[in-house]
Amino acid sequence: MNPALQGLITIIIGVGGCVGYFYGANLFLDKVLFRPTGPNAGRNINRANQIRPWLFLMPALLALGIYLAYPVFATLRLSFLERLPGNEYAFVGFENYTKMFAEPKFMEALRNNVLWLVIVPAAATGFGLLAAQLTDRLAWGNIAKSIIFMPMAISFVGAAVIFKLIYEARPEDVAQIGILNHLYLLFGGAEPQQWLQIPFWNNFFLMAVLIWIQTGFAMVILSAALRGIPEETVEAAIIDGANPFQIFFKIKIPQIMSTIVVVWTTITIATLKVFDIVFAMTNGQWETQVMANYMYDKLFRANDWGMGSASAMIIMLMVTPILVWNVYNARKEMQ
Amino acid sequence: MDAIAGRKPAVVWLLNISVVALVILWLFPTLGLFISSFRTGDQITASGWWSSLFPAEQTLQIRAADPDDNRVDLGNGRFMVEGNIFDGTGFEGEMNAWATSSRNLGAFAPGETNDLGDGETFTLNADGTYVWEGDDDQISGRAQRLFIEVVSPPEFTTANYGFVLFDEDNSEGMAKAFFNTLTVVIPATIIPILIAAFAAYALAWMDFPGRAILIAVIVGLLVVPLQLALIPLLTLHNAVGIGKGYLGVWLAHTGFGLPLAIYLLRNYMVGLPRDIIENAKVDGATDFQIFTKIILPLSFPALASFAIFQFLWTWNDLLVALVFLIDASGQTTVMTKQIVELLGTRGGDWEILATSAFVSIAVPLGVFFAMQKYLVRGLLAGSVK
Numbered sequence A: 001m002n003p004a005l006q007g008l009i010t011i012i013i014g015v016g017g018c019v020g021y022f023y024g025a026n027l028f029l030d031k032v033l034f035r036p037t038g039p040n041a042g043r044n045i046n047r048a049n050q051i052r053p054w055l056f057l058m059p060a061l062l063a064l065g066i067y068l069a070y071p072v073f074a075t076l077r078l079s080f081l082e083r084l085p086g087n088e089y090a091f092v093g094f095e096n097y098t099k100m101f102a103e104p105k106f107m108e109a110l111r112n113n114v115l116w117l118v119i120v121p122a123a124a125t126g127f128g129l130l131a132a133q134l135t136d137r138l139a140w141g142n143i144a145k146s147i148i149f150m151p152m153a154i155s156f157v158g159a160a161v162i163f164k165l166i167y168e169a170r171p172e173d174v175a176q177i178g179i180l181n182h183l184y185l186l187f188g189g190a191e192p193q194q195w196l197q198i199p200f201w202n203n204f205f206l207m208a209v210l211i212w213i214q215t216g217f218a219m220v221i222l223s224a225a226l227r228g229i230p231e232e233t234v235e236a237a238i239i240d241g242a243n244p245f246q247i248f249f250k251i252k253i254p255q256i257m258s259t260i261v262v263v264w265t266t267i268t269i270a271t272l273k274v275f276d277i278v279f280a281m282t283n284g285q286w287e288t289q290v291m292a293n294y295m296y297d298k299l300f301r302a303n304d305w306g307m308g309s310a311s312a313m314i315i316m317l318m319v320t321p322i323l324v325w326n327v328y329n330a331r332k333e334m335q
Numbered sequence B: 001m002d003a004i005a006g007r008k009p010a011v012v013w014l015l016n017i018s019v020v021a022l023v024i025l026w027l028f029p030t031l032g033l034f035i036s037s038f039r040t041g042d043q044i045t046a047s048g049w050w051s052s053l054f055p056a057e058q059t060l061q062i063r064a065a066d067p068d069d070n071r072v073d074l075g076n077g078r079f080m081v082e083g084n085i086f087d088g089t090g091f092e093g094e095m096n097a098w099a100t101s102s103r104n105l106g107a108f109a110p111g112e113t114n115d116l117g118d119g120e121t122f123t124l125n126a127d128g129t130y131v132w133e134g135d136d137d138q139i140s141g142r143a144q145r146l147f148i149e150v151v152s153p154p155e156f157t158t159a160n161y162g163f164v165l166f167d168e169d170n171s172e173g174m175a176k177a178f179f180n181t182l183t184v185v186i187p188a189t190i191i192p193i194l195i196a197a198f199a200a201y202a203l204a205w206m207d208f209p210g211r212a213i214l215i216a217v218i219v220g221l222l223v224v225p226l227q228l229a230l231i232p233l234l235t236l237h238n239a240v241g242i243g244k245g246y247l248g249v250w251l252a253h254t255g256f257g258l259p260l261a262i263y264l265l266r267n268y269m270v271g272l273p274r275d276i277i278e279n280a281k282v283d284g285a286t287d288f289q290i291f292t293k294i295i296l297p298l299s300f301p302a303l304a305s306f307a308i309f310q311f312l313w314t315w316n317d318l319l320v321a322l323v324f325l326i327d328a329s330g331q332t333t334v335m336t337k338q339i340v341e342l343l344g345t346r347g348g349d350w351e352i353l354a355t356s357a358f359v360s361i362a363v364p365l366g367v368f369f370a371m372q373k374y375l376v377r378g379l380l381a382g383s384v385k
Helices: A003-033 A041-078 A095-101 A104-135 A141-153 A156-167 A179-186 A201-227 A231-239 A244-255 A257-272 A276-281 A291-301 A305-334 B009-036 B041-046 B049-053 B159-166 B175-205 B211-221 B226-239 B246-270 B274-282 B287-298 B300-316 B319-324 B335-345 B350-383
Strands: A081-084 A088-091 B056-063 B072-075 B078-084 B094-099 B113-117 B120-124 B129-135 B145-152
Touching (some): A003 B175, A003 B246, A003 B287, A041 A305, A041 B175, A041 B226, A041 B246, A041 B287, A081 A305, A095 A104, A095 A305, A104 A141, A104 A201, A104 A291, A104 B009, A141 B009, A141 B350, A156 A179, A156 A201, A156 B009, A156 B335, A156 B350, A201 A276, A201 B009, A201 B350, A244 A257, A276 A291, A276 B335, A291 A305, A291 B226, A291 B319, A305 B211, B009 B049, B009 B350, B175 B211, B175 B246, B175 B287, B226 B319, B246 B300, B246 B319, B246 B350, B274 B287, B287 B300, B300 B350, B335 B350
Antiparallel strands (some): A081 A088, B056 B145, B072 B078, B078 B129, B094 B145, B113 B120, B120 B129
C-alpha cells in the first residue's frame, strides 16, 4: 500500500480511535455503568466522577508506562545480562560495566561527554545572555533575535551538513571552499587544516554546532526574563552611579538567576543526549566519540545488548540529578 | 540598557556592530548552504560560496577549433582557422585578457595579436571571435590552447533541485524520503496532542487521589533519555508483531512526546480562569462538555506550541527513525537518514549535499517563521517559572 495512503488511514484511525475512545468511554460511564437516575442517582454520579479522571488519563498513562517507564527498568535488567545464542540470557552481574570501563573508547566517550557538558551549556547560555541583552533595546532587535533563534528549527543532521561545508578543506593549491580554512589562510595560516581530524580540538568544532543551535533557545527565554526585571531596581542603580557592567552583573544577573539555571539544565539535558551531530559528522572517529553514539555502536553495530544497555544506564545516571531536582522543584511549586 | 546605550553615539555604534557580528555569525552558516544549493558542482569547487555573489574573475582554459577539420587554405602554404571561442560554452561575461601559454597569463588584451613565432599568429577579440594563421605544420594536429581571463556575472541555477527532487533516474533522490518523513510526522504530531489534552485536563481540573504524584512522575519522565527505550521497545515491537515500520515509529514518537505535551498543556490549562469552569458546572455541563466546548478552544495557543515542538522534533529526528522505522529494504528511509547516507557516499558532491539538506531544512524553517510566536510562547511556558 502507498505509505501516504497508509499514513492518511492511520491518521483517521488514530484520531478517530482516540476521539471515539474518549467519547465512547465517557458515554458508557454515564449511560450504562452508573446511570444518574433511579434510587442510586446521587451515589452513581459520585462514582462516575471518581472514575472519569482515570478514563481521561488512561491512554496517556499506558503510553508513558510502556514507552518511558518500562524501558528504564528493562534496560537496567539488560545491563546485568549477557545475550546468548538462541534468545537466552545469562546473569553476569556487573561484568558489562567492568568490561565497558576497561574499554579506551568508552573512557574517551565519557571524557568527551563531560567536556560537552561543561562547555556547551555554558557557551550557549553565555551567548544567549549576550544576545538577549544586546538586542533588547535595538530598533531591529526582533529581526536579529529571529535570525539567532532560527537554527532551532534546523535538524542536527542539516546542521552537520552546514558545518561540514564550513570545515571543508581543499588541497593547498586550489581555492578553499570552506570558510574556516579560507579565513585561516587569510590570517596567516600555513596550510589548510582538516578541522574534524585534529584529535581533541575537533571536539570543539563539533560542539560549535550544538552551541549554534541552542543559543537561540537560551536567548529567547533569558530575554523574557530580562524584560521581567522591575525597572525601579535598574533606575535606582543608575541614580546611585553604577556603571553599565555593574548594572548587568550585580543588578540584572542575580534577579534572573533562577531562569539561567533552568536554561542551563535544559541545555545540559540536550547535550547529554547528543547523537546525531557526532553520528553524521565524524561517527566517533578521531577521538570524538560521545556516550549516545557509543551506545548506538554497541547496540546496533556490535550487537552487544549488555554493554549497550550498561552505557545507556550511564547516560541515565548522569541525568538523574537533574531529574530529582526538577521533581523536587515541581512539588515545591504545587504546594 | 538605558545606561549602556547612554545616548552616546559611540556606544550605540558599538552595540549595533556587535549585534551585526552576532547575526552574521548565526546567519552565514545557513546562508552558505542555501547559496551553494543554487550553484553547479564546478562552481562550488572553483570558489567559495561567499564570492559567488559578486562577479567572479576566473581563467578559462579553452582550445580553438580542431585545425585539421576547420582550416581554410589561404594559398602560398598559409592556412587559417576562424571561429568563436565561446561557441557552445554558454559563456556570458567579459574578457579581460588572454594568453596562449600558462607562463604569461594575461599577457594580451582583447583584440591584440599574439605572434607565436615563425609567422604563426593568433588574434582574439573581446567577443570571442579569433583568427589563427600559420603554415601547414602550425595549423594542424592539436588545436591551440588559450588561457582567457574573464569576469563572469553571478550565476545561479535551480537544476540541483530538479535533480534531487524530480529526477526519476536519481536513486538517491529526496522525493521519496520527503514523503516518508511527512508520513511519519503528521500522525506522530496529531495523536499525542489528543491523548495529552485529555490527560492534561484531568490533571489540571479534576480531583482524584494521586494527582500530585502523577504530575511529579511526568516531570521526572520529561528528562528520561530516549536512548534507554531503544532495545526494550524494539524487542517489544518485535514480540507483538509490529516490527520495524510506520506504526512502530508513530507509537514511539507518541510515547516520547507525551511528557512534554502533558506538562505544557497542564501548565496552561491550570491558568485558565476558574470562574468559567465553575459556572459551566453550575449550569449542568459535564466534564466532557467542559473539556470539548471550553478548555480545548481556550487552550489553542498551548496546543499550537506543542504541535510545533513535536513537528520540529519528529521532522528532524534521526535516532528514532533509525531504530524503529528503517529496515534493511530502505523503502522507508527518512530525509535525515538519506542525508547521512549522502554524507558517506557523496561526501565531496556539495551541490547534491547542500540541495538535499536544504530540502529537508526548508519545511521546518517555513513553519518556524510562520509560527514563531507560538514557539516562543511554548518555550516560555515550559521553562520560566
